[in-house]
Amino acid sequence: MKRSLLFIFSILLCLGIYSQELKVKSFSLAATDISAQTQQRKDLNDEPCALVKVQFVGDILNVKGNVILPLLKEDYETWVYLTHDSRQMQVTAKNYLPLMIKFADYGVENVEKNRTYVLVLNQMGMSSNPADVSTTASTVSVSPVQVPAVPSNTISDDVITIPVKDGICIEMVKVEAGTFMMGATSEMKDPDSDEKPVHQVTLTNDYYIGKYEVTQALWQAVMGNNPSHFKGENLPVETVSWNDCQEFISKLNTMTGQNFRLPTEAEWEYAARGGKKSRRYRYSGSRKISDVAWYNDNDGVETREVGTKKSNELGIYDMTGNVSEWCQDRYALYSSSSQTNPIGDNSGGSKVFRGGGWFNQAKHCSSSFRYNNSQDYHFDNLGLRLALSE
Numbered sequence: 001m002k003r004s005l006l007f008i009f010s011i012l013l014c015l016g017i018y019s020q021e022l023k024v025k026s027f028s029l030a031a032t033d034i035s036a037q038t039q040q041r042k043d044l045n046d047e048p049c050a051l052v053k054v055q056f057v058g059d060i061l062n063v064k065g066n067v068i069l070p071l072l073k074e075d076y077e078t079w080v081y082l083t084h085d086s087r088q089m090q091v092t093a094k095n096y097l098p099l100m101i102k103f104a105d106y107g108v109e110n111v112e113k114n115r116t117y118v119l120v121l122n123q124m125g126m127s128s129n130p131a132d133v134s135t136t137a138s139t140v141s142v143s144p145v146q147v148p149a150v151p152s153n154t155i156s157d158d159v160i161t162i163p164v165k166d167g168i169c170i171e172m173v174k175v176e177a178g179t180f181m182m183g184a185t186s187e188m189k190d191p192d193s194d195e196k197p198v199h200q201v202t203l204t205n206d207y208y209i210g211k212y213e214v215t216q217a218l219w220q221a222v223m224g225n226n227p228s229h230f231k232g233e234n235l236p237v238e239t240v241s242w243n244d245c246q247e248f249i250s251k252l253n254t255m256t257g258q259n260f261r262l263p264t265e266a267e268w269e270y271a272a273r274g275g276k277k278s279r280r281y282r283y284s285g286s287r288k289i290s291d292v293a294w295y296n297d298n299d300g301v302e303t304r305e306v307g308t309k310k311s312n313e314l315g316i317y318d319m320t321g322n323v324s325e326w327c328q329d330r331y332a333l334y335s336s337s338s339q340t341n342p343i344g345d346n347s348g349g350s351k352v353f354r355g356g357g358w359f360n361q362a363k364h365c366s367s368s369f370r371y372n373n374s375q376d377y378h379f380d381n382l383g384l385r386l387a388l389s390e
Contacts, residue, residue, distance in 0.1 A: 020123055203340075213236035216231070243375050261328060329344025349375060350375075
């Protein structure tokens with residue numbers, strides 16, 4: 001009896017520890033603090049950053065947003081450099097639920113370059129409903145990158161943030177090189193003929209892939225227009241052709257000095273399967289499609305904000321559902337021979353897209369299912385995700 005009571009007490013104690021909440025005691029401009037100038041850091045556009053000094057008696061594990069890494073930690077203070085005009089950030093501390101801080105709630109519309117701000121955090125207390133974690137981390141935001149409203153399966157440490165314009169940034173997740181079986185492996189039920197034969201593919205180079213689908217806010221910042229049928233800054237951009245994507249990427253590269261591109265079909269599938277962390281799911285991050293995707297059976301009406309379902313094993317969102325995503329390759333039938341760094345067919349005008357979207361049935365959203373169409377084809381179920389060579 002005593003052992004049973006001790007076991008129950010231990011479980012309740014663990015639930016309490018891991019459901020503590022943070023709260024903001026204060027957030028304000030430190031008008032006389034010139035640390036942001038004397039210890040300046042610049043973003044990739046060579047613009048000075050804002051500095052937020054986070055004061056908290058505890059272990060800050062991660063800060064998300066338009067952050068220019070690394071974080072600087074000393075005693076109970078963590079220095080976070082943000083691109084100017086940033087409007088929010090999310091703080092995760094050890095044994096605490098993630099906390100989203102919207103600066104406007106504390107009288108600061110956005111942070112300014114070369115200015116220092118002080119954020120003081122303390123413990124709110126035990127959550128009244130420890131099981132309801134997902135609602136605590138949810139947020140409605142005008143930032144082009146939506147922080148996930150559902151805890152991911154795995155959060156990768158290998159994430160880079162690349163500023164673009166006006167506080168808009170791109171988060172890219174590192175995918176380690178490796179070998180996998182591409183096509184209709186055993187977990188892919190009722191595959192189409194062009195998902196066969198299964199064949200071995202080796203990717204010899206690490207690469208980065210977008211943590212989220214390209215949002216309308218990012219497209220608007222680069223192109224100055226928004227072709228999407230369903231409007232919303234944090235919705236994925238859609239109704240874009242492969243040719244449109246190439247124009248967007250060209251302009252984005254000019255703005256950032258990077259070499260963004262579309263992923264190859266093999267890179268896309270390897271990342272969707274979880275890379276070296278793959279658990280052999282049918283869908284990207286789960287055997288149950290509704291955990292990770294907006295698709296016909298739980299949506300069937302419109303796109304949804306990026307990052308509002310669970311991520312896959314690498315911490316990548318919406319590779320199943322929401323919108324299908326263009327790949328770089330020309331479409332070609334598979335062969336059974338092993339391949340290294342495949343790039344598709346050398347001829348033909350049909351381009352590949354993957355992942356399925358809000359319009360599609362579950363069968364058409366598996367990680368091996370293939371679509372193709374002409375490079376000027378566009379539809380409100382079709383968008384893109386970026387890739388970047390290391």
